[in-house]
Amino acid sequence: MSSTPSSKPLHHQSVRELTTALHTRQISAVELAQHFLQRSQQHRHxxxxxxxxxxxxxxQAQAADARIADGTARPLDGLPLAHKDIFVTQDFPSTAASKMLAGYRSPFNATVVQKLADAGVVTLGKVSCDEFAMGSxxxxxAIAPLGFDAPAPVRNPWNTAHVPGGSSGGSAAAIAAGLAPAATGTDTGGSIRQPAAFCGITGxxxxxxxxxRHxxxxxASSLDQAGPMARTAEDCALLLTHMVGADPDRDSTSLERSAEDYSQNLNQGIEGLRIGIPKEFFGDGLADDVRHNVEAALKEYEKLGATLVPISLPLTELSIPVYYIIAPAEASSNLSRFDGVKFGFRAREYADLQDMYLKTRSEGFGEEVQRRIMIGTYVLSHGYYDAYYLKALKLRRLIANDFQNAFRECDLIAGPVAPTTAWQIGDDQRDPLTNYLADIFTLPASLAGLPGMSLPAGFxxxxxxxxxxxxxxxxxxARLLNAAHRFQQATDFHQHVAKGF
Structure with a gap:
């Protein structure tokens, strides 16, 4: 079965449409899972x-069908979903795209994975990402995708010569190509928002x-955050509702907040909403075609009754050096556990313990991961800790203060996700700094710990x-999702599909 009575192909339907079809028994969870499994095999390239x-x-799909049949259906019962390979899962390998964890099987599910399973989702599998989520x-x-004999980059469905963005590129490409209606992602410095932008989906x-984060x-523990990726803001609201929540016994950084149904107020009007427009997001370096589409989207918000307010985030430019001190410093600490002793990859030949550490980490980590570990170790070393790491922490606080000053004048802030559209595969490999600069508009919100999202706004x-x-x-x-949903009710960018998918 390729479509429900709504006539749209299943792989072009939203989470809302699919869950409605499942719960009204227009289609079974098994049929839906089989459809997406076939799609993923068909487009393994x-x-x-x-x-x-x-x-x-x-x-899992059969269990969902049984619950729907006996009247004990869960909110997302039967919905197929893919998990980024940065979350550990009991039923699938969890590698973080690294040779260091090739073939690793976790004895437990990540909290996000378990929460979504408890809501009824059916796991389609694990999707590719940058190694340890380091990349754009x-x-x-270092992990070969299904159907490949060797590691290979994910390709953007809109043009397979181009990247899908990172690090959640596998998630974004799978949704854009109709291989999954939704997926989990993680965002450390923009790794949900940037691939969502590059692939024309919402995150x-x-x-x-x-x-x-369990x-x-x-x-980078003070930056990493999980979130949903799907076609629409409504889809993201439905998923996020079942992802949030305190986890005090397993993640001390999770926050005690009451449960929230993010889909409840999506249709509220946004008349009078003040949208801040940072001048720093529209300076030199922003491609003309990106500027044109973003400005057109902002005019659409004015038609919907929002007011555009000029604001300033003066420390935007410093977010790149601040991030690339703090994130590598935390990575160097987090990745020290991968030493070949207790689990994961171990070098085959070594002379002594020190040599085992050296060869295991040299062979097990990719070039970008090694680069960030070296940067992080350097900035944390004696003589440089105060000059680099502590100074970066102080600037991080000032960046957060910039946002709080701006929010005295506006309710939300809007701008581009990235300075350009997706570049060609291989274009940024010769110069890592080019890669890092692509995150200039997403890093500030990450450093401040603020919520942010990307939604399609043109081509x-x-x-x-x-x-x-x-x-x-x-x-x-809730306010972000409401504003995004209202924009998507007035535009059709989120409904466009890449040719051939």
């Missing part, structure tokens, strides 16, 4: 999936601490998607 198990997926293109991977990074293989001169970024104050996810 994209390199999105790195692990699948049809028997596990169909067993999904090119830094939200919640307030830091709103979603448990079972998320750590990159660039090369036909590739452009994303509009919305940033809210702490715990303003």
């Amino acid at each position: 994209l390199g999105s999936f790195v692990a699948q198990d049809e028997a596990v997926t169909l067993t 293109a999904n090119e830094n991977t 939200i990074k919640p307030t830091y601490g709103r979603v448990s 079972g998320m293989i750590a990159f 660039g001169a090369n036909g590739l998607p452009v994303g509009l970024q919305l940033i809210g104050n702490y715990f303003a996810e």
